Amino acid sequence: MKKELKVVPIKNGTVIDHIPGGQALNVLKILGINARTNAVLSVAMNVRSKKMGRKDIVKVEDRELKPEEVDKIALIAPNAKINIIGDSEVVAKHKVYLPKSIEGIIRCANPNCISNAEKESVISKFITVSENPPLFRCFYCERIIEDASGNII
Ligand SMILES: [Zn+2]
Numbered sequence: 001m002k003k004e005l006k007v008v009p010i011k012n013g014t015v016i017d018h019i020p021g022g023q024a025l026n027v028l029k030i031l032g033i034n035a036r037t038n039a040v041l042s043v044a045m046n047v048r049s050k051k052m053g054r055k056d057i058v059k060v061e062d063r064e065l066k067p068e069e070v071d072k073i074a075l076i077a078p079n080a081k082i083n084i085i086g087d088s089e090v091v092a093k094h095k096v097y098l099p100k101s102i103e104g105i106i107r108c109a110n111p112n113c114i115s116n117a118e119k120e121s122v123i124s125k126f127i128t129v130s131e132n133p134p135l136f137r138c139f140y141c142e143r144i145i146e147d148a149s150g151n152i153i
Pocket of ligand 1: 108109110113114115138139140141142143
């Protein structure tokens, strides 16, 4: 109960919990929620957590995020827990599962990669090598990305 005081409870929507501390804004970016959004959001950052040290929590009101939307956040939050809230009750819980390949969310760290060439308009593509810790290999140049959080487009 005490933990819940950090963020206002919501009646309907989606709660994303157990985001590593400091990654909430990257999570919003991956979900396509930006400054132009109309969504009612609450973001709690660096909440103390026994398990994680510090964690972030994101609540999106009146929107039930679909597993395929949410799975992409496993890139930076492999232990995230998704709670779907209906009428102030948790009606469903999901874990996130990394997709086998990721297109257009992370930028390749190799400046010479074809996915970084302005002329080419090639959308970046990464193959998931390992889920936890997350590890990705560029489909084009095979560069390995260890920490996607610094490379979110
Ligand atoms: Zn590459």
